[in-house]
Amino acid sequence: MTNRTINLHLVSDSTGETLNSIARATLARFEDVRVIHHRWSLVRTRMQLDRVLDGIEHEPGPVLFTLVDRSLKHALEEACARLHLTCLSPLDGVMELLQGALGTQAREKRAAQHVMDADYFRRIDAMHYVLSHDDGQGTAGIAEADVCLVGVSRSSKTPTCFYLANRGIKAANVPIVPGASLPIELENPPCPVVGLHIEVNALIDIRRHRLRLIGASGVRQDANDYIDHESVKAEIVAARRLCTAHGWPVIDVTRRSIEETAATVLQLMEAWHARRRGAEAEARAAPSDPAAAVLGTGTTP
Structure with a gap:
């Protein structure tokens, strides 16, 4: 009360x-x-x-x-x-x-954060991108993505992508489907890839609710791999192993809000770019003469 x-x-x-x-x-x-x-x-x-x-x-x-x-x-x-x-x-x-x-006075400008500037159009562009690349659509467009989310069906990939789009982030999402291979674009991804993990019981509850919404409540739940406990468990384990094999960080979204998940994705993106900048700096510092390292006249990479 x-x-x-x-x-x-x-x-x-x-x-x-x-x-x-x-x-x-x-x-x-x-x-x-x-x-x-x-x-x-x-x-x-x-x-x-x-x-x-x-x-x-x-x-x-x-x-x-x-x-x-x-x-x-x-x-x-x-x-x-x-x-x-x-x-x-x-x-x-x-x-x-x-x-x-x-050391300066703020402008007295109404709705200053809602102007139609470059940032505004970047958010609109990101929203269009998410619509065009949701759930594995247009995988060739991953080359334009700022981040790619992977995970099993109903692991909150789509709502997280839309939330990121409102921040101007082009987020693609690719479902991990049992027996299906990942898009070739993810073999050497041009952007950070983040896996979304969810616990078995939570995922089953979400999927059951999804089935009720689409009018599929009459499906025999004990014979449906989509919500069968052992099948779902195997699906989640396989997805986790796939992310580990590729070295992709994984976020457990079971008890996270979309906002919290998106904030963690942004942190992982920053870490990915920081590592990339570090690698590029090391490459620039490496000797241009391949023989330099052998002769001891340069710094080995």
Whole structure:
């Protein structure tokens, strides 16, 4: 049972994604609390703010806001003070810290993170890439990938790829299917390859749910290799051995969220590129004369 219910007002002059993320991250630490979210987005005029203030007065509760317009910000703060409500702009402290460190004032620009710049189009391009290279499609396109995820069916490859695409990462995914060989492009991959592992019982539950969704609940589960315990176990073991044989790092996604899996993939990508840069630096430092190492006049690679 919940011990307390509160109204939480999120007021933004943009999409409100920043406030939603902050609220979600902080509220996850509170148990037995019911929070009613009131999301007020694209608040850019005094008339729009007046409607927000009416809503706050009708259902009072703490207010989080991100407003660039100073007059709107002051009006909201004054109204909250009059209603004896807590009001906070969570980005102000961070902004002041960075202004002090950089020695310059931040621009008063609304929705600055949502501009259609090169980064925006890179994310769109990455999303198109994931759609075209999902579940082993267009394997020749792996040459253009930033990372390739491999794993058995229903091991969260696709949602992880889409999450990475939203970060501008072109992520291909290739299923490891019993009896099927991997694409030839993965023999000498041009990008990091990461395996996704999942425990047997968790995978069976996911696959059973998948079968129910597609109307296949009538399939005899004890005769279906897709959800047979021993078959699934053998499939997972074979996939793990395949990744080990190729030297591909493996992430256990059984109890990880998509966000956590994607964060680990990004770390592994950085490590892969760091190793590659190190190898290239060593190659450049090696003597150009093959006889140098033999004669002792150069550094052996």
